[in-house]
Structures are given as C-alpha cells and as structure tokens.
Amino acid sequence: MHATLKGDLNEWRILILAPTRRDAALSASILHEHHIESVICADVQAMVRELNAGAGAILLAEEVVAGGQSQPIANAIASQSPWSDLPVLLITAQGADSPAVAVALRTLGNVMLVERPTRIPTLLNNVQSALRARTRQYQARDYLREREQTAETLKQADRRKDEFLATLAHELRNPLAPIRNSLQILRMTTGRDSSKERVYEVMERQVNHLVRLVDDLMEVSRITRGMIDLRKEETDLSAVIQCAIETSRPMIEAGRHELALALPPEQVPIYGDMVRLAQIFSNLLNNAAKYTDAGGNIRVSARREGNQAVVSVKDNGIGIPKEMLPNVFELFTQGDPAANYSQGGLGIGLTLVKNLVELHEGTVSVQSEGPGRGSEFTVRLPLVTSSLPKSVKPAMRQEPLNIQRRVLVVDDNQDAAISLGMLLNFLGAEVRIANDGPTALQSIESYRPDAVMLDIGMPGMDGLEVARRIRKHKDLDDVMLIALTGWGQAEDRKRTHEAGFDHHLVKPADISVLQSLLTKVGVDTRSRRLQ
Numbered sequence: 001m002h003a004t005l006k007g008d009l010n011e012w013r014i015l016i017l018a019p020t021r022r023d024a025a026l027s028a029s030i031l032h033e034h035h036i037e038s039v040i041c042a043d044v045q046a047m048v049r050e051l052n053a054g055a056g057a058i059l060l061a062e063e064v065v066a067g068g069q070s071q072p073i074a075n076a077i078a079s080q081s082p083w084s085d086l087p088v089l090l091i092t093a094q095g096a097d098s099p100a101v102a103v104a105l106r107t108l109g110n111v112m113l114v115e116r117p118t119r120i121p122t123l124l125n126n127v128q129s130a131l132r133a134r135t136r137q138y139q140a141r142d143y144l145r146e147r148e149q150t151a152e153t154l155k156q157a158d159r160r161k162d163e164f165l166a167t168l169a170h171e172l173r174n175p176l177a178p179i180r181n182s183l184q185i186l187r188m189t190t191g192r193d194s195s196k197e198r199v200y201e202v203m204e205r206q207v208n209h210l211v212r213l214v215d216d217l218m219e220v221s222r223i224t225r226g227m228i229d230l231r232k233e234e235t236d237l238s239a240v241i242q243c244a245i246e247t248s249r250p251m252i253e254a255g256r257h258e259l260a261l262a263l264p265p266e267q268v269p270i271y272g273d274m275v276r277l278a279q280i281f282s283n284l285l286n287n288a289a290k291y292t293d294a295g296g297n298i299r300v301s302a303r304r305e306g307n308q309a310v311v312s313v314k315d316n317g318i319g320i321p322k323e324m325l326p327n328v329f330e331l332f333t334q335g336d337p338a339a340n341y342s343q344g345g346l347g348i349g350l351t352l353v354k355n356l357v358e359l360h361e362g363t364v365s366v367q368s369e370g371p372g373r374g375s376e377f378t379v380r381l382p383l384v385t386s387s388l389p390k391s392v393k394p395a396m397r398q399e400p401l402n403i404q405r406r407v408l409v410v411d412d413n414q415d416a417a418i419s420l421g422m423l424l425n426f427l428g429a430e431v432r433i434a435n436d437g438p439t440a441l442q443s444i445e446s447y448r449p450d451a452v453m454l455d456i457g458m459p460g461m462d463g464l465e466v467a468r469r470i471r472k473h474k475d476l477d478d479v480m481l482i483a484l485t486g487w488g489q490a491e492d493r494k495r496t497h498e499a500g501f502d503h504h505l506v507k508p509a510d511i512s513v514l515q516s517l518l519t520k521v522g523v524d525t526r527s528r529r530l531q
Contacts, residue, residue, distance in 0.1 A: 010054030011138065014038040014127060017047050018091070019063045027059060030120055036127060044069050048076045057087040057130035065090070065108075066100040074107040083141045085110045087130035091118065170457065170486030172214045173507040174413050177484075180207050180508035181419035188426045205243065209275060211508060230273040230359060234384055237268035237302055237309050244281035245300070251289045252298065262301040268309050269384040272360045277381075280356050280364075283349045284313040284377050291375070292317030307383050308362075314376040320368040328366055329354040357381070405429045405518050408449040410440040410466065411484070412458045416507070420453065420484075427515060437461025441469060449479060450521045456485040456496065464499040471500035480521050484509055 014031055016038055018024035024040045031038045041047035044064065051058065051073070064070050077086050088108045092098050093116040104111050110133075114126050187200050241263065245252075252259055270277070281300075288298045292315045299314045320328060329350050357364045362381040368374065407429045411417040414435060421431040432447050434440040437458060444452065452470070456463035463483065470476050480503070483496040488506035496504045503517060 008054065009037065011134075012037060012056045012131065013050070013054065014130075015041055015047055015050050015055045015058040017041045017044070017058070017064055018061045023061070027123070030123060031127065034124055036131075044072050048072050051076050051086075055086065056134045057089060057127065059089045059091065059114075059127075060104075060108075062090055062092040062094075062098060062100040062104070065104045066098075070104070070107065077109055081141070083137055083144060085133075085137060087112060087133055089114050089126055089130060091116060166487065166489060169214050169488070172210075173486035174416060176207065176210060176214065177508040178413070178415040178419040180211075181416070181423045183207060184511050185419070185422055185426060202246065206247070207508075209247065209278075230276060232272050233274065234269055234271050235274050235277070237270050237311070237381075238263045240270070240274060240277045241281055241300060241302060241311065243274070243278040244285060247278065247282040248285035248289065251286050255289045255292065255296065256294050257289055257292060257296045257298050260297065260299040262299070264303055268302065268304060270309050270360075270381050271384050272381070276356050277360065280353050280379060281311065281313065283353050284379075287349055287377075288313055288315035288317065288375070291315070304383065305380075307385060309381045309383055311379045311381075312376055313379075314374065316374040319371045319373040320366065320375050321371055322368075325366060325368065329364070353377075353379075405451060405521050406447065406449040407431050407518070408434065408440065408443055408447060408452045410434045410437070410452060410458075410463065411455040412436060413455070416455075423511065424514070424518075427511075427518065429518060437463070437466045440466050444470060444476065444479070451480040451482060451518065453482045453484045454501075456483055456487055456492070464495060467496070467499040467501055480517070482517060 014036060016024045016027050018027065018040075021040070028038045028040055038059075039050055041050055047058065047060075058073070060070070060073070064073075077088075080086065086109070088104070088111045090101065090104050090108075090111050091114050092101055094101070101111075101113065112126055112130060114123060183200065183203055187197075190196055241261075245259070245261070285298065285300070292298065297316045300312070301314075302309065302311045304310070354364055357379055360381055362379060364377060364379045367376045367378070405428075407424050409417050409421050409424070409431060410433075411420070412435050417433045417435060421433050424431045432443055432449070434443050438461060440452070440454070443449075454463045454466060463485070467481050467483075470479060470481065481501045483501045483504040484507060485492070485496075485504070486507050488504075493504045505513060
C-alpha cells in the first residue's frame with residue numbers, strides 16, 4: 001500500500017504519547033508485531049516535532065488533553081495543508097462523556113475514540129482504519145500536486161509559445177518591410193500603365209494579407225475565441241470571392257483542378273472585413289484542393305437568398321465519413337490517416353472558418369454523401385440592408401510630397417534600411433542610413449536629423465540604448481524618435497516609450513503613417529517638451 005504513494009516513511013508512522021512509558025512501550029510493541037511503525041514521544045513538544053516531520057496518525061492519551069497540554073498539538077494539526085485531516089486516536093477511560101473527549105473533539109479535529117481497557121484487535125482495527133483514511137488523504141495530495149505541476153507546465157508552454165510567435169512575427173516582418181517599401185517605390189516611379197497597375201494591386205493585396213497574418217501570430221488564441229479586431233466596411237461579395245481565388249490559385253493549379261465559378265451578375269453587398277472574408281473562402285478552397293485527387297473539379301457559386309448572401313464551395317474529392325460531419329469544425333480535427341483522409345496541416349483551417357463566419361453574424365455548414373462522394377461547404381452571410389459608411393482609404397500618391405525633413409534611418413537589415421531610405425527620398429526627405437547603434441550616434445552629431453527611424457533589435461547596441469543616449473543630450477530634444485521594429489507587443493511599446501521614443505511603428509510601416517509623422521516633426525517634439 002505504501003509503495004503506491006509518493007512520500008517518505010515518516011508519513012506512515014504512528015506517534016504515541018501515553019501517560020506512562022510502560023503504556024507507550026506496550027502499544028508500540030503491539031504495532032511492531034503487526035509491521036506498523038511507531039514513535040514514542042516523551043512529551044507534547046516531542047510529538048509536535050515528530051508531527052511536523054510526518055505522521056500517519058497519532059495515539060494520544062486523554063490525560064494529555066485533560067491536563068490542558070494538548071494545545072500545541074492542536075495548533076500543529078491546524079497549521080497543516082488543507083488536504084490533511086490527521087487521524088487522532090484518543091485513548092479514554094470515561095468514553096464519550098469525558099470532558100477531555102469534548103475538548104479533543106473541539107480542538108483536534110479528526111478524533112477516533114479508543115476506550116480502555118483496550119483490546120489488541122480493537123487497537124489494531126482502529127489504527128489500520130486511521131492509516132486507510134490517511135492513505136486517501138495522501139492520494140488526494142498527490143493528485144493535487146500533479147494538477148499544480150500540470151498547470152505550471154501548461155503556463156510555461158504557453159509562455160514559450162508566445163515567445164516563439166513573437167520571435168517568428170519579428171523575423172517575418174523584417175523581410176516584409178523591404179518588400180512593401182520596394183513596391184511603393186515601383187508604384188511611384190512607373191507610369192500609369194494599366195497592366196502594371198494591376199500587378200501592383202495584386203502584390204499590394206498579398207503583402208497586406210501577409211502582414212495581417214503575421215499580426216495574427218501574436219494573437220492566435222484570440223482567433224479561436226472570436227476576439228480579433230475586424231475592420232469592417234461595405235464590400236461586394238464577388239470581389240471577396242475573386243480575392244480568395246487569387247490567394248488559393250497556386251494550390252488549385254498545383255492539383256490540376258478545374259475551377260468553375262458562378263457569380264451573380266449584380267452586386268451582392270455585404271458588410272465585413274475584406275481580408276477576413278477572403279480568408280474564409282480561401283481556406284475552403286484550399287481545403288477542397290487538398291482533399292481532391294489530382295485533376296478534380298471544384299465549383300464556387302454565390303447567390304442571393306432572401307436577406308442572405310449564400311456561397312457554396314463544392315468538390316468531387318474524397319468526401320467526409322458520416323460520423324465525422326458533426327466534428328469537422330472542431331479544433332485540430334482531421335480524418336483518419338489510415339483511411340487517407342488526412343493530408344497534413346494542423347487541423348485549424350475549418351475552425352477558423354467557423355469562427356470568422358460567426359464573427360460576421362453568419363453560419364457555415366457541410367454536406368457529404370460519404371467517402372469518395374465529395375464535399376460541399378455552404379456559407380451564409382447577412383446582406384447589407386441599408387446604406388453603411390464606407391471606410392476611406394488614403395489614396396496612394398504617385399508624386400513626391402516634398403516633405404523637407406532630414407531623416408536618419410537606423411537598421412541592421414541593409415535591405416530594409418536602403419528600401420526605406422529610397423522611399424523617404426521619394427517623399428521628399430533627405431536621408432542618411434546607419435546599420436548599427438554606434439554609427440547612428442556618430443551620424444546624429446554631424447547630420448543633426450529632424451527624425452530618426454530606429455530599429456530596436458540590433459546586435460551590440462540596440463535601439464533602446466541608442467534612444468536613451470540621444471535623450472541625454474538636451475540639444476537633441478527636438479529630434480523625433482520613431483521606433484520601426486518587428487516587435488509589437490504591449491511590453492515592447494512600453495519599453496520604447498520609457499526609452500524616450502515619440503512613436504512606435506511595427507514593420508512593415510504603412511506609407512501614409514510615415515507621411516503623417518514626418519509632417520508632424522517639430523510639433524510633436526514641442527508638445528513633448530511641454531508635458
């Protein structure tokens with residue numbers, strides 16, 4: 001029995017405090033003959049010491065209680081862990097009517113009475129019952145400990161997940177920044193060629209999509225809880241579907257699938273987040289392409305139905321077993337690999353579809369006639385029934401804005417620094433570039449920039465230290481410090497604020513935001529000095 005529980009041998013001892021050494025020795029001898037370990041305590045203080053070291057139960061004479069000596073024992077019992085309810089075997093000559101028994105019941109807790117003269121079988125039975133009760137307490141303790149350890153393990157895993165996602169987002173934002181900057185430069189420097197403009201629109205849309213997905217890495221748990229921030233506007237359903245097809249086309253073409261598209265000739269106005277709506281249908285298209293054998297057929301159709309927009313994504317793929325249909329939208333649900341229904345992935349795509357649809361006050365359902373019979377997913381979204389305000393997007397300026405500012409760009413990623421410098425040049429700024437902290441500080445002394453766009457995660461002297469050193473110089477108080485970094489969590493923003501930055505931008509920065517900040521150089525710094 002003892003070997004099944006965690007702990008040491010002290011936890012199974014019977015502590016004995018009897019009025020005479022002879023009585024104590026006799027009790028210990030009886031227990032020893034039946035392989036029950038015991039310890040004879042000379043006095044109350046000795047029992048408290050042994051009790052703190054561990055005990056299965058205590059055997060206590062009522063004379064100790066009657067003499068008013070048991071309070072230290074009561075205190076020791078009361079101070080034990082919540083799971084502990086130490087059995088107390090009280091040897092009494094007067095039975096339950098004894099005043100000492102009343103005191104013991106009130107102060108010692110889990111008291112069992114053993115009347116004198118005590119027969120050996122009775123004593124053994126009571127001791128064994130006490131140890132069985134103590135065993136259940138130890139089992140409860142070990143269970144609780146394992147639950148505390150499990151909770152801590154989960155917390156640590158969650159922290160590691162957050163740290164990994166933050167690092168991954170940072171590393172992905174770094175290459176996205178020069179890509180977006182270069183795209184903006186191309187749009188500024190090429191003529192109004194309609195074919196090129198369409199290419200730029202596709203590239204810009206996909207870069208924006210990647211940026212949004214990278215942002216979601218920081219809040220993956222919020223997606224499943226429906227707590228993401230939707231940027232809603234009135235949009236046309238056909239435009240959403242076309243965007244989704246554009247995203248999924250590489251997977252569809254890789255599978256050599258035939259895509260049939262049936263869209264209504266008139267506009268079907270819906271109200272939602274364009275990127276998230278496109279994500280819904282691209283996930284369904286990817287799912288269809290993944291679970292359809294090469295050369296299959298995928299059909300996308302949309303229609304009005306009452307006050308709803310209805311979109312169907314149907315394939316002639318491997319289908320879904322009837323027993324799986326109720327669970328396909330659950331997190332991490334995939335088919336049976338042995339039956340070739342699982343084609344890889346994390347099993348979160350359809351869960352995201354369901355959550356995103358419900359965030360748009362819609363529903364999604366699935367039908368399948370079974371294995372080999374294909375699948376059909378149907379999304380229903382509410383139509384716009386009244387005129388809604390459309391979000392106004394800043395128009396891309398094709399000409400430089402002639403913002404006469406001296407800007408120092410500091411980034412150890414040379415592609416990011418060069419492309420941002422070129423973009424700022426086209427906006428009319430004079431730009432100098434530094435690729436590390438010490439060089440940046442030297443440049444500031446000689447160049448005297450109006451604004452510094454400063455990366456944070458540089459090796460050696462990081463951006464926070466550079467900012468702190470700049471702020472130590474009163475003659476540089478007018479310099480606007482802009483953190484331009486892949487780190488975008490609340491703690492990161494707090495650190496940049498404490499280091500003296502005026503603004504915190506996450507890579508890749510939006511050009512309209514950069515333009516707005518450069519026009520505020522001087523105004524923002526004067527406001528900061530007055531605070």
